[in-house]
Amino acid sequence: MHLGCHLSVGRGFDKAVERAHELGAENLQYFPKNPRSFRLKAVDREACERASRAAREEGFLSVAHSPYVTNLSTPDEELAGITVASIANDLEIAEAYGSPYVVVHCGRHMGQGEEAGIRRMVELLDRIHEHYGGPAKLLLENTAGQGTELGTRFQELAEIRSRLAEPERAGYCVDTCHAFAAGVLDFRHWDRFLEEIQRDGFLDSVGLFHLNDSRFEAGSHRDRHAKLGQGAIGKENLTRFLAEPLFQEIPFILETPVADEAEYGQEMRFAREWVASART
Numbered sequence: 610m611h612l613g614c615h616l617s618v619g620r621g622f623d624k625a626v627e628r629a630h631e632l633g634a635e636n637l638q639y640f641p642k643n644p645r646s647f648r649l650k651a652v653d654r655e656a657c658e659r660a661s662r663a664a665r666e667e668g669f670l671s672v673a674h675s676p677y678v679t680n681l682s683t684p685d686e687e688l689a690g691i692t693v694a695s696i697a698n699d700l701e702i703a704e705a706y707g708s709p710y711v712v713v714h715c716g717r718h719m720g721q722g723e724e725a726g727i728r729r730m731v732e733l734l735d736r737i738h739e740h741y742g743g744p745a746k747l748l749l750e751n752t753a754g755q756g757t758e759l760g761t762r763f764q765e766l767a768e769i770r771s772r773l774a775e776p777e778r779a780g781y782c783v784d785t786c787h788a789f790a791a792g793v794l795d796f797r798h799w800d801r802f803l804e805e806i807q808r809d810g811f812l813d814s815v816g817l818f819h820l821n822d823s824r825f826e827a828g829s830h831r832d833r834h835a836k837l838g839q840g841a842i843g844k845e846n847l848t849r850f851l852a853e854p855l856f857q858e859i860p861f862i863l864e865t866p867v868a869d870e871a872e873y874g875q876e877m878r879f880a881r882e883w884v885a886s887a888r889t
């Protein structure tokens with residue numbers, strides 16, 4: 610089990626890696642730029658490489674999470690152009706820090722309907738790949754299905770990926786809170802869930818899990834994270850997820866609502882204890 614958390618790089622990437630070590634995180638996720646802004650960030654490759662040298666040397670995994678303001682399925686051409694430029698910029702920043710992945714949320718179809726939304730998302734992902742030719746990979750994250758969000762079902766994510774001009778340049782990120790709220794992750798039918806996530810080799814392209822409890826009930830389609838063991842998923846179910854033999858090589862990253870990053874340290878300690886006691 611490889612457990613880590615989302616940390617701020619506001620005081621520098623190197624400081625975030627140090628912080629991760631203090632907290633006992635084995636990997637970290639960060640926002641490559643302000644998550645609420647469209648502004649692109651100039652990439653100072655040398656400075657990024659310097660700040661991430663320690664992480665590279667020890668093989669410490671970092672992943673970037675793209676800002677929330679973009680919409681990969683937007684019918685609006687101006688927002689589409691901004692979305693493409695912004696995510697291509699995130700890929701460049703991730704590459705400069707030595708991060709293999711950029712997590713992106715699936716698009717919102719805004720009333721165009723699912724098929725049109727999927728077509729648009731495929732088009733914009735292809736445009737991003739035309740802009741950016743480096744090694745960093747996009748991970749398409751499953752959603753809770755709030756409003757017109759696409760990508761609640763694994764099959765739909767697989768469909769989007771298979772329609773890309775270069776499918777091998779994208780993988781998946783599975784968020785436990787989103788899957789639970791979408792009704793996809795049903796702990797009463799664990800075997801069925803495992804079957805679903807392995808169908809057509811889906812699991813082989815899952816680059817990471819977001820490990821979050823959910824404030825709202827299964828099938829609520831509401832995306833509100835809760836601290837581990839304090840939501841509707843609960844300790845027992847989260848332990849089962851963490852201990853699943855099929856998932857042991859895939860990193861888990863916490864994005865729980867903490868007031869202070871130090872709280873992640875405690876949550877990760879609890880999670881490790883839960884799994885250890887479930888195994889004895």
Ligand SMILES: [Zn+2]
Nearest residue numbers: 750784819864
């Ligand atoms: Zn997530």
Ligand SMILES: [Zn+2]
Nearest residue numbers: 787832833834
């Ligand atoms: Zn979420």
